[in-house]
Amino acid sequence: MVMERAVVKRSTKTIQLTMIQAITDGLRTMLQEDERVLVLGEDVGKNGGVFRATEGLYEQFGEDRIIDTPLSEAGIIGASIGMAVNGFKPVAEIQFLGFIYPAYEQIMTHVSRIRMRTMGKYSVPMVIRAPYGAGIRAPEVHSDSVEALFTHMPGIKVVCPSSAYDAKGLMIAAIEDPDPVLFLESMRIYRASREEVPEGKYTVEIGKGKKLLDGSDVTLIAWGAMVPVTMKAAEQAKTQGINCDVIDLRTLYPIDKDIIAESVQKTGRAVIVHEAHQTGGLGNDIVSIINDTSFLYMKSPIERVTGFDVPVPLFALEDHYLPTPQRVLKAIEKVVNF
Amino acid sequence: MVMERAVVKRSTKTIQLTMIQAITDGLRTMLQEDERVLVLGEDVGKNGGVFRATEGLYEQFGEDRIIDTPLSEAGIIGASIGMAVNGFKPVAEIQFLGFIYPAYEQIMTHVSRIRMRTMGKYSVPMVIRAPYGAGIRAPEVHSDSVEALFTHMPGIKVVCPSSAYDAKGLMIAAIEDPDPVLFLESMRIYRASREEVPEGKYTVEIGKGKKLLDGSDVTLIAWGAMVPVTMKAAEQAKTQGINCDVIDLRTLYPIDKDIIAESVQKTGRAVIVHEAHQTGGLGNDIVSIINDTSFLYMKSPIERVTGFDVPVPLFALEDHYLPTPQRVLKAIEKVVNF
Amino acid sequence: MLADFPILQVVDENGLLLHEQYKEKITEELVKSFYYHIVRIRTFDRKAVSLQRQGRLGTYAPFEGQEASQVGSALALDKDDWIFPTYRDHGATLTFGAGMMRTLLYWNGRVEGCVPDDGQKIFPPAVPIATQIPHAAGAAMAEKRKGTKNAAIAYFGDGATSEGDFHEGLNFASVFQAPAVFFNQNNGFAISVPVEKQMNSRTIAQKALAYNMPGVRIDGNDVFAVYFNTLEALNRGRNGGGPTLIEAVTYRYGAHTTADDPFKYRDQSKSETIRNTRDPLLRIERYMKNNGFWDENWVHKITEEISNEVDQAVKDMENYPKANVNDLFDHVFERPTWTIAKQKEEYLRLSGREA
Amino acid sequence: MLADFPILQVVDENGLLLHEQYKEKITEELVKSFYYHIVRIRTFDRKAVSLQRQGRLGTYAPFEGQEASQVGSALALDKDDWIFPTYRDHGATLTFGAGMMRTLLYWNGRVEGCVPDDGQKIFPPAVPIATQIPHAAGAAMAEKRKGTKNAAIAYFGDGATSEGDFHEGLNFASVFQAPAVFFNQNNGFAISVPVEKQMNSRTIAQKALAYNMPGVRIDGNDVFAVYFNTLEALNRGRNGGGPTLIEAVTYRYGAHTTADDPFKYRDQSKSETIRNTRDPLLRIERYMKNNGFWDENWVHKITEEISNEVDQAVKDMENYPKANVNDLFDHVFERPTWTIAKQKEEYLRLSGREA
Numbered sequence A, B: 001m002v003m004e005r006a007v008v009k010r011s012t013k014t015i016q017l018t019m020i021q022a023i024t025d026g027l028r029t030m031l032q033e034d035e036r037v038l039v040l041g042e043d044v045g046k047n048g049g050v051f052r053a054t055e056g057l058y059e060q061f062g063e064d065r066i067i068d069t070p071l072s073e074a075g076i077i078g079a080s081i082g083m084a085v086n087g088f089k090p091v092a093e094i095q096f097l098g099f100i101y102p103a104y105e106q107i108m109t110h111v112s113r114i115r116m117r118t119m120g121k122y123s124v125p126m127v128i129r130a131p132y133g134a135g136i137r138a139p140e141v142h143s144d145s146v147e148a149l150f151t152h153m154p155g156i157k158v159v160c161p162s163s164a165y166d167a168k169g170l171m172i173a174a175i176e177d178p179d180p181v182l183f184l185e186s187m188r189i190y191r192a193s194r195e196e197v198p199e200g201k202y203t204v205e206i207g208k209g210k211k212l213l214d215g216s217d218v219t220l221i222a223w224g225a226m227v228p229v230t231m232k233a234a235e236q237a238k239t240q241g242i243n244c245d246v247i248d249l250r251t252l253y254p255i256d257k258d259i260i261a262e263s264v265q266k267t268g269r270a271v272i273v274h275e276a277h278q279t280g281g282l283g284n285d286i287v288s289i290i291n292d293t294s295f296l297y298m299k300s301p302i303e304r305v306t307g308f309d310v311p312v313p314l315f316a317l318e319d320h321y322l323p324t325p326q327r328v329l330k331a332i333e334k335v336v337n338f
Numbered sequence C, D: 001m002l003a004d005f006p007i008l009q010v011v012d013e014n015g016l017l018l019h020e021q022y023k024e025k026i027t028e029e030l031v032k033s034f035y036y037h038i039v040r041i042r043t044f045d046r047k048a049v050s051l052q053r054q055g056r057l058g059t060y061a062p063f064e065g066q067e068a069s070q071v072g073s074a075l076a077l078d079k080d081d082w083i084f085p086t087y088r089d090h091g092a093t094l095t096f097g098a099g100m101m102r103t104l105l106y107w108n109g110r111v112e113g114c115v116p117d118d119g120q121k122i123f124p125p126a127v128p129i130a131t132q133i134p135h136a137a138g139a140a141m142a143e144k145r146k147g148t149k150n151a152a153i154a155y156f157g158d159g160a161t162s163e164g165d166f167h168e169g170l171n172f173a174s175v176f177q178a179p180a181v182f183f184n185q186n187n188g189f190a191i192s193v194p195v196e197k198q199m200n201s202r203t204i205a206q207k208a209l210a211y212n213m214p215g216v217r218i219d220g221n222d223v224f225a226v227y228f229n230t231l232e233a234l235n236r237g238r239n240g241g242g243p244t245l246i247e248a249v250t251y252r253y254g255a256h257t258t259a260d261d262p263f264k265y266r267d268q269s270k271s272e273t274i275r276n277t278r279d280p281l282l283r284i285e286r287y288m289k290n291n292g293f294w295d296e297n298w299v300h301k302i303t304e305e306i307s308n309e310v311d312q313a314v315k316d317m318e319n320y321p322k323a324n325v326n327d328l329f330d331h332v333f334e335r336p337t338w339t340i341a342k343q344k345e346e347y348l349r350l351s352g353r354e355a
């Protein structure tokens, strides 16, 4: 009997989805496949999430599995820990990444440490979803982009897709991952474009970047909402005859160092783009990776185009805060003309 | 009248103090000089602090100014904010840096943002003191070294002395600073040595590193408890004929980039030592500073000797977690022999 | 100690005074001031919603239905008290004295909207829920230390009571017997989450028991009840009696913000029912009519005045100088760190501006 | 709803049963088991303190004086229940079934001390105060979802009630009516801070009112009261009645930890007074004598057994294989990330070890 394992039929049909729809689809796929999966958070139930990322799930799976919680981020994460060590796979939504701070202690001292503290006896296979970033004229604090606060926290993986295909595949991979994953969703590109996404289940491997454009003059590295900004700069550079190798990092911890090393060893130049503050930003880790792997290949100092070392401002100034294609292009020119 | 300003007599007498005694002395000096200064936290009163950093202050200044609070880090910082915008200068103790996480939201969304949000109308001239770091066989979580979570937070300065003289001078500077300062105290070196410290008031400028040793072969950069570790490695290197330029960073935000640039432009090599995890650690920022300022001077890749990308372990393994002179020396040899 | 908290009213739905003890305190002037401020902030609120719809304002958080709570409590404050509002309490801050134009600026993403006038103790609106509650405790502790008679009030919603900061703030205030009033507007919802899912507690007022703090549950649509109970709580605080928790039971008629669709999660006809029976303005109108204070001319006059004031504020907001990019960099520290200075300089150079 | 919480006792200081209803439930076996476990954990505790003094153990958190609270509550648990202790609750976990040698390992900085045996639902001790409280809520929610009759118990101190996590955890448990028991040991102090400075609330039990949760205040030195009240709370939870908050009023005789000096902040003679009047063991002894259960031979026998057990555990701990550096790297993720793998490899190479 065991020999005749049912062949899981995987659909090859695809469907046009925005990134947020692909996230919903990823959640739905896993809710269907694995009854240990639960979705919980503020307004994720009847309301379908403030961005509609959980739209329709409450109707389909009921309030036992799509759980509206009190307004209590430490409670959400703390209770998810209790559920995760006790057999469930919670997918907790933090309404905005800028509101994750009340749960920081739970994530830092428990989510990321339980496996190590119990030598693997207990683990916390949970996903924390959080919309992040500026550019949608949201009120204050809603726009923070603080991935670096979590990549400096051993015991949790961090992913950040920039496309519908990757979003669904990474969501499924995150839910299946035996360890906790912080799943960052750029609000600015939630609905910025549509893409063909396979129906049913597939995964995108956590820890692997993606090459979006091949070029030999300079390596551009970005993730989330900065990917389209960077691609636009790459197009403009092209008109000046500069060919960019563009990497969408997709996973922020652990970073795909090989895709970076391979690229900069070819180009000898790098521009890193992120919307988080420069000091303490992930860009510095990438500079170090290049230092460690490719010192002798580098023809010019690495440039970082980032959010400034100032709190993300109220929205009247947020366009000034965010990296633009123009700023990226300037950096490209700088490394090329060094 | 105004012309005849009283000349503030500054004592030139000095006294032998450990670092923790110098911290107490700095607090006492400012409590005497400025009645807006308050000290608050868990066990800071009668008990004099779990490390005795506030020893004697309760007796001298009374419970109105040396305030035992409930066990509530968000409460301590939140209430301090209210007091700071309302005319006081709270010096809040967080008993261990590893217990600052419950207050992370208050620090991230308010302490660091109030000046910007009110265009300077309100400010939060407060100091947050926190003992940090491994190496004293403390229980779990007590040993975290997470300065990078605060240097990636615009609006707060971060200092970390490694000597009694600097500790007192930086404490006074921090209390006088018009902006919030996180004051990190390495438990491991609280009482490791004594040093002559001037009586009365003096300051050490925030934002300035200190050269501890002059050498031309390699730049070593460290702070807090890693300073003696690094100095020991430098001594050992000396016996091999390698001369190290050793910098005690002292301020972690804003970093003294000039002292770093000047040194690496001389040596062409750098080793950065910190006990925080490597990924996301401040070492990366320093690599970026060197990349930005001194690319053409560098003769070898920069080495980082750091805590590993694992939670700080229970104390049976903490010696393995922490950088040692041996590891630093190995890195020195590596950059020199590149 | 009793743990039951009936909803206190001073004036009922029909505009009838329920407790004679207030009779003398309710002067015509006071009633008219209630009426005036409720009309004023309601006019503002509706204007803001309509501006948002026209794309002339960013996402906006309306408070219609909650005006009695905000006006009654704000009028109970002294000029030198502190106020710690949320994003939905500009009805209270406007009543307390915040600039109308500045309030509009805030909703247009302008940091200038957070800045109080000189001498005004108005904290910028708390966006992270419940975080302002310990601030109010701290500000009140500071007033006590200074030996003043000033108090601090923190506004927050039913959802906010689930956050740790609510608990820590109330505990601090009670331990230090700070002159703080914790003013809860229980409008029944935290975005889509009804209060019954927010807590198992039947009232918010009873949470005061955890801190041996007086707790009061009042009809938040009864401006009289709000005013007198807030006044009492403030006075207790000023006189060394420590903090108070007030639960004002009210209702938000409209969406959580202009980005929200309440039809997704609740029956909006309830808003209409309440509007027709328990609306704050209706009640004062009835009271005024019952007591001979009603004066069509006066109503007409203030309505016009207010409408002009709001229009002028909108004009001033729209004519306000454009956001200045320097403000992105210049207020993080008293003096910019080198990182900020360098970033500013490079950015201004790149965008062809002068520093 | 009444908000007064007198301290409940079942057996008073003189060892007299106060409520006949318990008469039948208090079998000789049960009483002996109380006595046995209290002696056992007290012996352990004193041994640990002395090992620490000799430099054979790291900083240690003693619980002497609180044994009735820990034993009574732990004995009320079922084998399949969850237990979420703090650093001071190894008296409870030892009684529940945690290994004695492992418990010693923990205090010697060994991660092996955090690992429960297969099938044991013992969470590693919470070091950051109050953080375990929401975990217990979550674990209990999970049991409810699975449809079991299992419950979860969280231990915490008086100081812990000031943290936001206490509040958020209790709120979650009450909203979801989870089968959780929140077991507070009010030992009068959070390190040096007396409970009167920790809160303005006269009792901790009354904090349950904020969540419409049953709250019980019991004599934490009365193992009978602890046992029966915990049992009742657990049963209520198992049967769908939701969570309970229990305040066990007790006292810590000694230092907060072996690194602490209680003479700095309190009158230590109070410990002696309590030890002579209200000590948990004294009370059972009196009860046993009053009821003819006292048997010198048995006492002698178990005392020796326990002493041997503790000595054996110390020996086993001291003979335990040395800490393995691989454990620093191998359990962060199920499979190490490249950063960890690389760091491990380099470190082992440098220190002349093989991976």
Ligand SMILES: Cc1ncc(C[n+]2csc(CCOP(=O)(O)OP(=O)(O)O)c2C)c(N)n1
Pocket: A042, A071, A073, A095, A099, A102, C088, C127, C128, C129, C156, C157, C158, C159, C160, C161, C187, C189, C190, C191, C256
């Ligand atoms: C810490 C935090 N978490 C989540 C949010 C997102 N959020 C904004 S308003 C809101 C609901 C607040 O409800 P309530 O406290 O009842 O106030 P109301 O909006 O009803 O006035 C939520 C969840 C936030 N602003 N802060």
Ligand SMILES: Cc1ncc(C[n+]2csc(CCOP(=O)(O)OP(=O)(O)O)c2C)c(N)n1
Pocket: B042, B071, B073, B095, B099, B102, D088, D127, D128, D129, D156, D157, D158, D159, D160, D161, D187, D189, D190, D191, D256
């Ligand atoms: C979040 C946090 N803050 C501070 C500490 C330091 N600390 C350890 S134990 C303790 C006192 C705890 O008191 P209580 O909750 O009454 O428990 P007890 O020690 O009396 O058992 C403190 C402040 C900590 N462990 N975690």
Ligand SMILES: [Mg+2]
Pocket: C157, C158, C159, C185, C186, C187, C188, C189, C190, C191
């Ligand atoms: Mg509400």
Ligand SMILES: [Mg+2]
Pocket: D157, D158, D159, D185, D186, D187, D188, D189, D190, D191
């Ligand atoms: Mg205690």
